[in-house]
Amino acid sequence: MKALVKTIPKFDMKLYTVKKIAEKLIMLMEKHIGEDDAISKRRLFSTLFRESYDHNNLKHFVQWEFTKRAMHMLRTKTKCFVISKYDDKGFSYFVPTSDEQSQSYINTMNKNIRAMTAMKKRIKRSIDERWFSEEWILPTTTRVRKLQ
Numbered sequence: 001m002k003a004l005v006k007t008i009p010k011f012d013m014k015l016y017t018v019k020k021i022a023e024k025l026i027m028l029m030e031k032h033i034g035e036d037d038a039i040s041k042r043r044l045f046s047t048l049f050r051e052s053y054d055h056n057n058l059k060h061f062v063q064w065e066f067t068k069r070a071m072h073m074l075r076t077k078t079k080c081f082v083i084s085k086y087d088d089k090g091f092s093y094f095v096p097t098s099d100e101q102s103q104s105y106i107n108t109m110n111k112n113i114r115a116m117t118a119m120k121k122r123i124k125r126s127i128d129e130r131w132f133s134e135e136w137i138l139p140t141t142t143r144v145r146k147l148q
Helices: 002-005 013-027 041-049 059-079 099-128
Strands: 083-087 090-096
Touching: 013 041, 013 059, 041 059, 041 090, 083 099
Parallel strands: none
Antiparallel strands: 083 090
16 A cells, blocks of 8 residues: 555645646736836736735735745746836836846845845854844834735
8 A cells, every 4th residue: 555655646736836827927928028018916916816816815815925936936947037026006027128127126136135144144143142042032013014
């Protein structure tokens, strides 16, 4: 019986879902080449899932998280490099056609690199100062980012 179980490939629903979204997304993004043809987050969501996006809906939140993973999959595994921009209308998505269009994404990546560098310093400090042996307390006030 154990030999039979080992021959059945493990089914990863999460990966399958991300891959399915990526397949839809790659076809959709063919129509959104360049910043002038960007698609809004709401329209992108409604096109992929055939329902209006509601940021208070847990199912939609999870679907959007999987969509972001699908975008990452496209960036890393294909030649379809989807980026986002944020303005007064909210987030929109497109495939850049120039250095100028990609600059916002590059700036975000540089900001993330700086944040990761700070985390590397912080983990070193946590070990040097033996935080692992101290009491862990949440701060009394926390800044909460508004979900889009």
